[in-house]
Amino acid sequence: MYWEKDVETLSRAKLEKLQLVQLKDTISRAQKSFYYGKTFKEKGLNVNSVKSLHDINKFSFTTKDDLREHWPYGFIAVPKEELVRMHSSSGTTGRATVVFHTAHDIAVWANLLARCMYMAGMRKGDVFQNMMTYGLFTGGLGFHYGAEKIGALVIPAGAGNSKRQIQLMRDFETTVVHVIPSYALHLSAVFNELKINPRKDTKVKIAFLGAEPHTEKMRKKIEEIYGYKAFNSYGLSEMNGPGVAFECPYQNGMHIWEDSFLVEIINPKTLQPVADGEEGELVMTTLQREGMPLIRYRTKDLTKIIPEPCVCGRTHRRIERIKGRTDDMLILKGVNIYPMQVERKLMEIEGVGTNFLIVLDREGFNDLMTVKVEVDRKYFSGDMKQLDALRKKIVEGLKSEILITPKVDLVEPDSIPKGEGKAVRVVDNRKD
Ligand code: ADP
Ligand code: ZN
Numbered sequence: 001m002y003w004e005k006d007v008e009t010l011s012r013a014k015l016e017k018l019q020l021v022q023l024k025d026t027i028s029r030a031q032k033s034f035y036y037g038k039t040f041k042e043k044g045l046n047v048n049s050v051k052s053l054h055d056i057n058k059f060s061f062t063t064k065d066d067l068r069e070h071w072p073y074g075f076i077a078v079p080k081e082e083l084v085r086m087h088s089s090s091g092t093t094g095r096a097t098v099v100f101h102t103a104h105d106i107a108v109w110a111n112l113l114a115r116c117m118y119m120a121g122m123r124k125g126d127v128f129q130n131m132m133t134y135g136l137f138t139g140g141l142g143f144h145y146g147a148e149k150i151g152a153l154v155i156p157a158g159a160g161n162s163k164r165q166i167q168l169m170r171d172f173e174t175t176v177v178h179v180i181p182s183y184a185l186h187l188s189a190v191f192n193e194l195k196i197n198p199r200k201d202t203k204v205k206i207a208f209l210g211a212e213p214h215t216e217k218m219r220k221k222i223e224e225i226y227g228y229k230a231f232n233s234y235g236l237s238e239m240n241g242p243g244v245a246f247e248c249p250y251q252n253g254m255h256i257w258e259d260s261f262l263v264e265i266i267n268p269k270t271l272q273p274v275a276d277g278e279e280g281e282l283v284m285t286t287l288q289r290e291g292m293p294l295i296r297y298r299t300k301d302l303t304k305i306i307p308e309p310c311v312c313g314r315t316h317r318r319i320e321r322i323k324g325r326t327d328d329m330l331i332l333k334g335v336n337i338y339p340m341q342v343e344r345k346l347m348e349i350e351g352v353g354t355n356f357l358i359v360l361d362r363e364g365f366n367d368l369m370t371v372k373v374e375v376d377r378k379y380f381s382g383d384m385k386q387l388d389a390l391r392k393k394i395v396e397g398l399k400s401e402i403l404i405t406p407k408v409d410l411v412e413p414d415s416i417p418k419g420e421g422k423a424v425r426v427v428d429n430r431k432d
Contacts, residue, residue, distance in 0.1 A: 001312075003118035003150075004111075007259055008314045015315060016053060019262055022287035024050050027059075030293040033077040035070045056262060056285060061271065061296045067097040067238070075292045076100055083291050088136045089237045089336070096136075099237055102291040106145065109240045112257050113146020116246035119255070119314075120231040121206055122176050124151030129174040129204075131183065132211070133159040133334075138241020139211050143178045146243065152176065159183070159334075162190040169202050176206045178233075180334045181214040181222060185365035188225045199227035208233045210242050212331040213322050232321060238297055239284055245319055253306040253318030260288050263317070264296070265305055268326045276307040281326055282319065300326045330360065330426065332367050337402045339425040342371060345401040351376050351390050355416045358406075362430040369406040371398060374413050 002008050010018065028047045030036040039060060040046060049058055067075065076083070084103050088096040101109070122128065128147045134140030134156060147154045157168055159180075165187060168174065179187070184207065191198045198204070204226060209219065210233030223230050234254050235242035239261060245254035256263055262285040265274050274280040282299045286292075302323040310318055330337045339358060346352045353374030361368045373394060379387045391408050399405045 001119075002314075003115040008115065008119075008316065010259075010315055012315060015258055018259060019287060020050070020053055022259070023053065023056065023262060023285065026285065026287055026289070026293045026295070029077045029290060030295055031077075033075050033293070035066065035074045036077075036293075036295065053262070056264070056296065059295050061283065061298050062294055063298050064097055064238075064300075068095050071095060072098050073100075075294070077293055078102060078290055086136075087138045087141075087237055087241060097238060099240070100291045101240075101289075105240075105289050105291050108260065108288045109142060109243060110145035110149045112240070112243035112260060113143055114149040115257065116233065116243055117143075117146055117150055117152075117176070117208070119246060119248050119312075120208065120229070121249065122147070122150060122152060126150075126152040126175045126206075127155065127172055127203075128152040128176045128178070129155040129157050129165070129169060129172075131157050131159060131165055131177055131179045138235065138237045139178070139180075142235070142241040142243060143208070147176075162187050163194070166191060166194065166196060166202075169204065170196075173203045175203050176208075177204055177228075178208040178210070180211050181209045181218055182212065182333055182365070182367055184209065184222045184226070184230075185218075188222075189365050198225065202226075204228050206231070208242075208246075210234065211334050213324060216321065234319075234322060236299055236301070238294060238299075239286065240289075244284070248310060248312040248314060250310060250312055252310070253320050255310065255314050255316045256319050258316045261285065262287055263305070263319075265303070266298075268298075268300075268302075274304075276305045279304045279323065300329075302326060330358070330428075332360070332369055333404055335403050337369075337404075341401050342398060343425075345397045346371075346373060346394065349390075349394055349397055351379060352394070353413045355414075357416050357424070358426045360426065360428045360430050367430060369404065370409060371406045372409045372411055372416055374416055375410045377413055379410065380412055 024047050027050055031040055082102050083100045085101045085106055086098055088098045130143050132139035144154055155168055157165055205228050207228050207230040209230050219230050231247040232254055233242050233246050235244040245256040247254050264283040265280040266283050267274050268281040282301045282303050283296050285296055286294050303319045306318040346356055355374045357372045359370040391410055394408045
C-alpha cells in the first residue's frame with residue numbers, strides 16, 4: 001500500500017519538524033545562486049532568518065518571469081558540473097523556462113513518482129505504457145524513471161501514433177498507462193474505428209491522467225470507456241514535473257508530497273494566505289532540490305487544501321483537482337497556448353485587422369480551436385483566391401507559433417463583438 005510508509009504517514013508534528021530542517025537547508029543552498037544571493041541580500045535574509053516554517057513569509061515570491069529574466073543559469077545553486085539533466089516547460093509560451101537537476105534531484109524525483117504509482121496500485125510485474133512525450137517535456141522521462149524504480153516493465157511509447165499504441169497495448173498486455181486525458185478520449189475513437197473494445201480486449205487496469213486540467217466528469221467518462229481506474233496526476237516543470245501531487249486509491253483529492261514541497265495557498269490578488277479549504281493560488285518551495293532550489297514559486301494554478309485527513313492513512317495533505325490558471329493560458333491537446341501568442345503572430349501579417357477571437361469547441365473527443373480574424377474589407381471584394389491565400393498564410397503562421405493547426409475564419413472588420421474594457425480573447429465552449 002505504501003512505497004515509503006515511514007515518510008508517507010509521518011505525524012504532522014514530525015513532518016513539520018522535518019520541513020523546518022529542509023527549509024533551512026534550502027535557504028542556505030538557494031543563497032548560492034545568483035538570483036537568490038542577490039534578492040536575499042537586498043532584504044537582509046539568510047538561513048538565520050528561518051526559525052519556524054512561518055518565516056517563509058519573509059521571503060519574496062518567485063515567478064515564471066523571474067525565471068525567464070535570469071535564464072538560463074541565474075537560479076543554479078551548484079557548480080555547473082554537478083548538473084546532470086535539464087528539462088523545460090513546453091516552450092510554446094515564448095522563452096521556455098528551464099530547470100536543472102543534479103543526480104540527487106533526479107533520484108528524489110524518481111522516488112516521488114514511484115510513491116505515486118505505487119499508491120495507485122502499480123507493482124513490479126506490471127507492464128507500463130508511457131504515452132507521454134519524451135524529451136524536454138517532463139511527463140515522459142519523469143514517469144519513466146519512477147516506473148523503473150518500482151520494477152515495472154516500461155514501454156517508452158511516447159505520445160501519438162494511436163494505432164501503434166493500441167498494438168503495443170495488446171501485444172505486450174499493458175496493465176498501466178500514462179496518458180493526457182484528451183488523448184485518452186481521442187484514442188477511444190481509434191479503438192472504435194478498429195472495432196476493438198478497450199474494456200474487453202486490453203488488460204489495462206490503471207491509468208494516470210496528467211498534464212492538463214480535466215474535470216471529474218471527464219475522468220468518469222474515461223474510466224467508463226476503458227474500464228480502468230484513472231488517477232489524477234499533477235505537476236509542473238518548475239517543481240520537477242509530474243510527481244508533485246497524486247491521487248490515492250480513494251480518488252478524493254491529490255496528496256501533495258510535503259517532504260519535498262512546502263505548500264502555501266494564497267489569494268492571487270492580495271498575495272495573502274487563505275484559510276485551509278479556501279480556494280487560491282498554489283505556491284510551493286522545493287525542500288529537497290539541490291540544482292535549482294525555488295522559493296515560494298507561484299504556480300498560477302488554482303486549487304484548495306482539503307483539510308480533513310485521508311482514510312488511506314497518508315498524512316501529506318490533499319489538494320483539490322486544479323480549477324484552472326490565474327492567467328489566461330490555454331491548454332489544447334497538451335500544448336500550452338497564450339492568447340498573446342496568437343495576437344503577436346496575427347499582428348505580423350499584412351491584411352489582418354484589429355480584432356480576433358479564439359473559440360474553443362469540443363467535437364466528439366477532439367478539442368478544436370477556431371480563430372476568428374477580422375481582416376481588411378478589401379478582401380471581401382469577391383476575390384475568393386485572395387481571401388483564401390490570406391487564410392492559408394494565417395493558418396501557417398499560427399501553426400508555427402502555437403504548434404497546433406487552428407481553423408481560421410476570416411471576418412469583416414467590426415464583426416466580432418467588442419465590449420467595454422478589456423477585449424474578450426477566448427470563448428471556451430468545451431464541455432465534458
Ligand atoms: P508550463 O510550465 O509551460 O505550463 P508544464 O508542462 O510544466 O509547462 O505544465 C504544468 C502545468 O500543467 C501546471 O502548472 C498545470 O497548470 C497543468 N497541469 C499539469 N497537470 C495537471 C493536472 N493533473 N490537472 C490540471 N492541470 C494540470
Ligand atoms: Zn489518501
